[in-house]
Amino acid sequence: MNIDNPAEPLLPPSPSAPDAAPVDRGTESPAGEIAEAPEGEFSSVGLLCDGILSEIDSVAGFPDAAKMIVGTQLANILAIAREHEERERLAKRRISALKGDVRARKEQLAVLHQEHFDKSSEKTAAIDGDEDFDLTFDDDEDEVEEQAEKPKGKRPQKRPKGTEMKEVHHFPADRTCCSCCGHEMPSFSFWASVQTRIIPEHVEHIRHIYHICACNHDERCKENKPVAAKSQNYIMRGRRCDAASIVEAAVQKFGEHIPIYRMAERFRAVNENPSRQAIGNSVSYLALRHLDQVRGHLGNHVIWALCRDERNWNPEAQPAVVYEFAPSRAGSVIEEILRDASLQFLITDGYAGYNRVFAKDGANDGLLSVRCWAHARRAFFEAELATKSPLAQKIVQMVRKMYAVEKAAKGLPPEARLALRQEKTLPILAAIRADLVKAEPEAEGTVKKAIDYTLKAFEALQRFAFDGRLEIDNNPVERCIRGIALTKKNSLFIGRQNVAQVWAIYYSLIESARLNRINPRAYLNWVVGEIKRNQGDVDHAMLMPWHCPVGKIED
Incomplete structure (x- = not known):
C-alpha cells in the first residue's frame, strides 16, 4: 500500500x-x-x-x-x-x-x-512586390540567385544642373624665371579638383528704396503727375522676411520635417534672432492667403488624403495628392468630402467609416469598393510571425506571386494589364479563397482574425483583377502620409486651430510636386514668384506641378 x-x-x-x-x-x-x-x-x-x-x-x-x-x-x-x-x-x-x-x-x-524598427513587414520578408519573380511560379521560386558583386571603386559624381561653379586659380608663390630673363613664367598646364562648400543660413539684409520721379524741365512738365516705383513686396508686405525665406522655412518644416525651433536656433548662430512665433505666423500667412487657391485646383477629380496616381498605366498621368482637414474620422465627414466627386472606384483599407460612401442609398451611388491587398497581407504576415502558421506562410507566398504579376504589368496599357491578371492572378485568387474557406472553421487567434478579415472583403479585394486601371493596394497614398506622421512627431507646442489647415495646404503642394518628380523647394519658389510677379492676378490652374518649368528631378 x-x-x-x-x-x-x-x-x-x-x-x-x-x-x-x-x-x-x-x-x-x-x-x-x-x-x-x-x-x-x-x-x-x-x-x-x-x-x-x-x-x-x-x-x-x-x-x-x-x-x-x-x-x-x-x-x-x-x-x-x-x-x-x-x-x-x-x-x-x-x-x-x-x-x-x-x-x-x-x-x-x-x-x-x-x-x-524594421523597414516594413513587406520588405523584410521580401514580399513588397518589388522583387524579381519568375511568372511561371515554379516550386523553387524562393531560391535566391547569387548576384555578381559590383566592381569596386569611386562612383562618378553627379552634380545638379544649374549649380554655380566658382573657379579659383592657384599659381606658384614665385613664378619669376630664375634664369637671366627675369620674366614671369606663364602657365602651360594645370590639374583641377572640385570641392563642395556648404554655406549654412546665408543671411542678407536688403533695403528696398522706392523712388518717386517727376520731370521739372519746363512749365509744361509740371503738369505731369510724378511716377512712383511699385512695391515689389506684394506677398509679404509689412513683414520682415521675404517670400523666399518663408518658402524655405515651409519646405524645411513640411518637406524635411525640421521643427521651427531648430530653424530659430540656426538663425541665432548667425546673429539673427527671429522668434518662432514670427516664423510660424509667416508660414501660415503665406499658406492661407496665397497658396490655398493653388491647393484647391489639385482637388479636381481626386479622392480623399486623397491621391490620384495613374503612372503605372498612363504615360501622360498627372499625379496629385490633396490633404483635407476634418475635425473627426466619422463616416459622415468622408461622405461629405466625396459628395461631388465623379468617381467609379475607391481603393481603401478596412476602416469601417468608408462603408457610408458605398451604401446603396448614399450620395455616391455606383461607387465601388476596392480593398487593399497590402493590408490583408499584413494580417497574415503578423499571424505567421506570431504563430508560425503554415497556412499564413502559404497565403503570404501566394500574395507574393500576385505582386510579381503586378511588377510585370507595370507600365503596360490597361488592356494588357487586364489580360495578364486574368491569366496569372485569377487562379491565385481562387486558390487563396479556397484555402481560407477550408481552414476557417478550425482557425484560432491571429490566423482566425486574418482569415475573417480577408474573406469578408474578398469581393472588393479581387476587383482589381477585372480592371486594368486599378491597383492592387493603396500604397501610393500610404507613402504620401508618412511625412505627416514624422512632422507631427517633430513639432512641439503648435497651439493654433488653423495649423491643421496650413499643414493640409503645404503637404498638398509639396507631395504633389514629389509625385510629379519636381523639387518641392523649386516648385514653391516658382509658385510664389508667379503670384508675386502678377500681383495676385494669376490663373491658379496653371500653377500645378506638371506646369512647373524648373526643378525637374532626373531619374
Missing part, C-alpha cells in the same frame, strides 16, 4: 521497541514496505530502500530492533526523496509555463519590432 505519512517507520514494532508506532503491513514481508511514486510506480529511491530491507531480511538472525531502526531511517530518507521529487515536478511545470510565456512574448516582440 502507499504510505500516507512518509515519516512513519516501515517496520512493525518489536517487543523490544514498545514505543514504536504500529504500521499496517497487510500480508507483506516483515521487513516493511516501500512507498510507491505518485504515478503508481516505485521511485528510484524507493527501489533502493526496498532492496536494502530485502537484504536485511535475508540475513539470518538479524535483530528485530536493528531492523526497526534501519527501517525508520530508510523511511526518513524516502520522505526527503519524495519531497524533493515533488519540488522537481512543480519546478518542471513552472518552467514549462514560463517557456510558453516566453514564446508568446517573443511572438509579440517580433511583431512589434517588425512594425516599429
